[in-house]
Ligand SMILES: Nc1nc2c(ncn2[C@H]2C[C@H](O)[C@@H](COP(=O)(O)OP(=O)(O)OP(=O)(O)O)O2)c(=O)[nH]1
């Protein structure tokens with residue numbers, strides 16, 4: 630069987646992982662998998678892992694590694710016929726090692742965005758809690774102010790997107806992500822992109838993926854961008 634493409638996107642909160650993942654999924658036909666979406670699905674379905682995860686998320690804490698791996702690895706193992714891009718996992722070295730034992734990654738994208746930019750974006754971020762859809766009042770505003778585009782339900786802001794909580798979250802990200810980034814660097818699969826605007830970073834990611842994915846004959850041709 631032709632080899633499938635497996636990628637991970639990493640970056641601090643607000644770095645644009647979700648936004649860039651959607652663009653990659655659309656342009657290259659990879660399935661966009663998001664740890665936050667998996668968690669929300671499990672919380673909504675009241676699964677054992679979902680009930681447990683909820684107690685952490687409600688307190689603004691990261692979900693413990695063993696809960697994350699128990700939840701995500703079986704789902705990834707099931708995806709034997711799809712190329713995918715994982716957003717939000719792994720976040721810690723323990724998660725990265727667990728993922729390593731399940732699959733061989735082809736590529737890791739790491740987003741390196743200045744603190745001031747993250748602070749500005751997140752303090753302007755509005756979320757539709759039920760779906761996880763994210764809006765930014767300057768970058769991608771909702772069609773109707775304060776309302777989700779699809780459901781029309783009210784949008785909220787997260788307390789942990791406010792400046793004081795954000796400093797702690799970003800510091801925490803740096804500490805836990807460093808060994809993960811070092812691991813992927815040592816494997817030779819890490820690609821880091823720096824900048825303050827998603828629209829400026831995107832062409833570089835697009836051209837990197839074009840060189841990696843166009844050569845893969847199993848990809849559905851309708852998803853391959855025109856040269
Ligand atoms: N002004 C501006 N806002 C952006 C840009 N790229 C993304 N955003 C907005 C969309 C969101 O409101 C916010 C964060 O973007 P994402 O939700 O895509 O980021 P990410 O998935 O990394 O955040 P998360 O881990 O879920 O906290 O910033 C940009 O280039 N300029």
Ligand SMILES: Nc1ncnc2c1ncn2[C@@H]1O[C@H](COP(=O)(O)OP(=O)(O)O)[C@@H](O)[C@H]1O
Pocket residue numbers: 642643664665666668685686689690691692693697717718719720721724761
């Ligand atoms: N890989 C992970 N390890 C631990 N906890 C995670 C992981 N991914 C997501 N979470 C938890 O789920 C929550 C929601 O994730 P996400 O939708 O990515 O949004 P955000 O990071 O902006 O809060 C996180 O705040 C965190 O508590």
